[in-house]
Amino acid sequence: MIVSDDDKEVIAFRCTSIYKIEKDPYKLGEISDPGSRRIKAFNHYGDQRAKVLEHFNVTEALHMVALGVNTKHRQRGIAIEMMQAALTMYQYLGVDPLCFKGQASSNYSKKVYAKTGFQQFYDMPYEDYIVDGEQVFENTGAHKSLASLGQVLKGKTMDDA
Numbered sequence: 001m002i003v004s005d006d007d008k009e010v011i012a013f014r015c016t017s018i019y020k021i022e023k024d025p026y027k028l029g030e031i032s033d034p035g036s037r038r039i040k041a042f043n044h045y046g047d048q049r050a051k052v053l054e055h056f057n058v059t060e061a062l063h064m065v066a067l068g069v070n071t072k073h074r075q076r077g078i079a080i081e082m083m084q085a086a087l088t089m090y091q092y093l094g095v096d097p098l099c100f101k102g103q104a105s106s107n108y109s110k111k112v113y114a115k116t117g118f119q120q121f122y123d124m125p126y127e128d129y130i131v132d133g134e135q136v137f138e139n140t141g142a143h144k145s146l147a148s149l150g151q152v153l154k155g156k157t158m159d160d161a
Ligand SMILES: CC(C)(COP(=O)(O)OP(=O)(O)OC[C@H]1O[C@@H](n2cnc3c(N)ncnc32)[C@H](O)[C@@H]1OP(=O)(O)O)[C@@H](O)C(=O)NCCC(=O)NCCS
Pocket: 066, 067, 068, 069, 070, 073, 074, 075, 076, 077, 078, 079, 080, 081, 103, 104, 105, 106, 107, 108, 109, 111, 112, 115
């Protein structure tokens, strides 16, 4: 997280979690808020189609779960710099293979991932996500799809074979 020295306001944040291939990686049954559960179910749906970890022949990866920049500080390269700093830092942690996955829900975060070396494996249009006959996400503005992406920084992967 980046916090302003002057007024202690949050400028930007970014989080990573460990993602493992399993039946219910997002523990959907434990999420009580319906909106959050709906989003996580969509993330899971995208993962199942993108199969990023399977492409890299691993069962675990670091998952870039959240990225946000305060509206006052956007379009100055902060998101790209934070993402790059994280990728650099993880290379010193001795994790091998070092694989990352991420999902970009906006046109701008897609650029952040593309500019920090991520490869896109799947792009899921919001309008195509139908549950029980209903379109789940409407009015997404200029942002039309969720991209699933990944990259390997260390270790032998299936793509090398
Ligand atoms: C997505 C987000 C993190 C980008 O943060 P940022 O610090 O403004 O991004 P950057 O300055 O590093 O810019 C990344 C790219 O997106 C472009 N971009 C960012 N905001 C833009 C905007 N409003 N309009 C047009 N392009 C934009 C930048 O120009 C840059 O592309 P370029 O290098 O080709 O010029 C920020 O918009 C945000 O917090 N959005 C709300 C939360 C969100 O969507 N998070 C991502 C979830 S996956």
